[in-house]
Amino acid sequence: MRVATWNVNSLRVRLPQLIRWLNESQTDVVCLQEIKMVDKQFPAKELADAGWPHLAWMGQPTYNGVAIVSRFPLENVQKGFEDGEEVDAQKRVIAATVHGVRIIGTYVPNGHRVGSDKFAYKLRWLDRFKRLIDRLDPKTDVLWCGDMNIAPDDVDVWDPFEWEGKVLCHPEERRRLQSIVDWGFVESFRERNPFASQFSWWDYRAMGFQRNHGVRIDHVYLTDSLNKRCSNVAIWRDVRGWEQPSDHVPVSVDLD
């Protein structure tokens, strides 16, 4: 089973690319972020006709929005935190079980600038997500993927000196990510590529992709049982060079 994550930056604009990429990559399940549409706009028929009929989505006007697109049935779909706390107006979490694997897709807040209200929201959001993970069992098959908006280490940034202490790299967000990982996750890409500097996002501005000014902020985390079943991790860099690309590329894992 191939499972992936992709921040599409508008599913309306990127739908042809999504269907093309699903076919070329033969991906079975993909978690999407930034679909940027309300629920009634979701292209369920188009995706079903293309061969991915099992769908869950949670949109909002203009911003955010997450979805799961699958060849296989989705069970126990969860939309949002569903933790009894105040409902988050920003739609950033969706989960479902596929063939016994609990798949959680997230669009972690960007945080804008360190010290801003948005950065404080990002840290609160990560604390709340940690509590969601704490309610699960690390001995079960859990896959957490998405646009994490955090570069875990300096090697995940094109210029770590330029980025030091800034949003995506600040110690406070890295510490929170690590505390979630410490619950019982392995970061699938870094586990298999200890020293590789490969990126998943490049700024549209200032020729970011052409100059390879990128960061690796899209990740797939696996519990130990799933990590043992993982035979491959891929960052689909070429997709960034397609016509009218998202600023992010897909990241996939293969589970035997």
Place this chain on the structure above:
DNA sequence: ATGGTGGAAAGTCCA
């Protein structure tokens, strides 16, 4: 250089 480009949506907000 607090810029730049792209997307939603119709003047800005967000990344």
